[in-house]
Amino acid sequence: MLALKDIEVRYGPIVALRGVSLTVSAGEIVAVLGANGAGKTTLLRTISGLLRPTQGKLEFLGHDLRRFSPEHIVRLGIVHVPEGRQLFPDLTVKENLWMGSYTRRDGFIKEDWERVLSYFPVLRERLSQPAGTLSGGEQQMLAIARALMARPKLLLLDEPSLGLAPMTVQALFRFLKDLNSHDGMTLLLAEQNAHLSLNIAHRAYVLETGRIALEGAAEELRRDPKVQRLYLGAEVSAG
């Protein structure tokens, strides 16, 4: 579905990603792990067209993404839930969700509206409230719900667990898992929380200073001694 080959991205003279190759197949959850500054956000921003690669190939469903603007990439079916959620704080929950379906002209918007609200019933109670008044967990739900209103084929999530209470994070990852297994949603997830990510992902990549240091099935990476030491901490064992 998505294929990156030898991608290089620069911020001026600084090389942020170097020789990154990555694939996501339909129906998968793929996690990108790495410390702060490893290049996870740069990678997602490159896929959604906010940054242009200086080298390499970037293909989605047969389209060369390097030719498209971020707006157009949304229309192709890639929707990016950015770090920090980037909601419209003074717009109501309802208006935020409405903006999620901005690019759509099809007849299924109403249907998706009902489905998305059934995922997050708490949002239904807050429809006429400004998004800025929601709690952190509710805001993350709204960010994901808003992205789902665009009817994505591939959902990019950048650090969805950031700033959320541990219980909320657990629920969020359970939801992402269900979204994948029940609705067949394809997810590319950039996370510092390696433990939870490897629990729900099928495959994962580990980014270190802009390069892919490791890749493989989530199961394998969980058992990898280096991943255990660097990303999972001492107390976590496989499974």
Next chain:
Amino acid sequence: MIEQYIVLGLAQGSLYALMALGMVLIFKTTDVVNFGQADMTMFSAYVGFTLLVGLGWPFWAALPVVIAFGFLLGVAVERLTLRPAKEAPVVSLLIVTLGVALMLNAMASWIWGFDPKSLPYAISGPPLVLGNIIITRHDLVIFVTTIVLSLGFFALLKFTKIGTAMRAAAQNKLGAQLLGIPVFRINMLSWGLGVALGAVAGVLIAPLVFLDLVVMIFVMLKGFAAAVLGGFTSLPGAIIGGLLVGLFESLLIAVPFELVNQLKETLVFLLIIVLLAVRPQGLLGEPIHRRV
């Protein structure tokens, strides 16, 4: 007697309100204060002059053309001068708007010369008398136009998809872009609408003054003051600010001291300084933190 000054003040204030509304709309969506608003308004009013006086068109035919001209001018300014400089800091973009203003000013002097022009009233005929208030037909047109345009704007921004997208893009550009909202097209639309509002104000105010190359600077300053008074990010604030500035100015004329009459401009700005010292975010604004 005082009622008469109130009516005059509200009519004048409506024009400041339109000016302020245009500037606030552009600022809210694009973070740029349009320092060229005066000259864009002036140029549009001259286009109105050519249609009304040069070609002898009736007002109702000229107004839509002037609005369309203002809209296209705003669109062109965004597309041709601001978008190519989109990576530049906001201060540089303000200077770009000043550059456009200088160009328009030079072009206007080249096309229409330096002699002041007079424009006809929107509707001529004897003024209407309501009790002890006299309202000219032109002032009536000003009221109706301001009310229609203000309500139209609120409806656009509140109830339409494109209007909601304009508010969304104003609040979070990145978030809007990642949902497929065409942020540049929205900026272009805001510029078009903002300058068109100025054009309407210009063609309505020109019959009340003599139209020359600099007269609109004073209208813009009042509009700017009105916008600041209203909070600079609030569209209702811009309208209320405009009406208050017009009203205050008019009431200062009513004061039976000649010194106060002569200092009315100064006193209007003084009042705004005092008000902002007490309430820095303006009447309806919120504290803003933006990149500079």
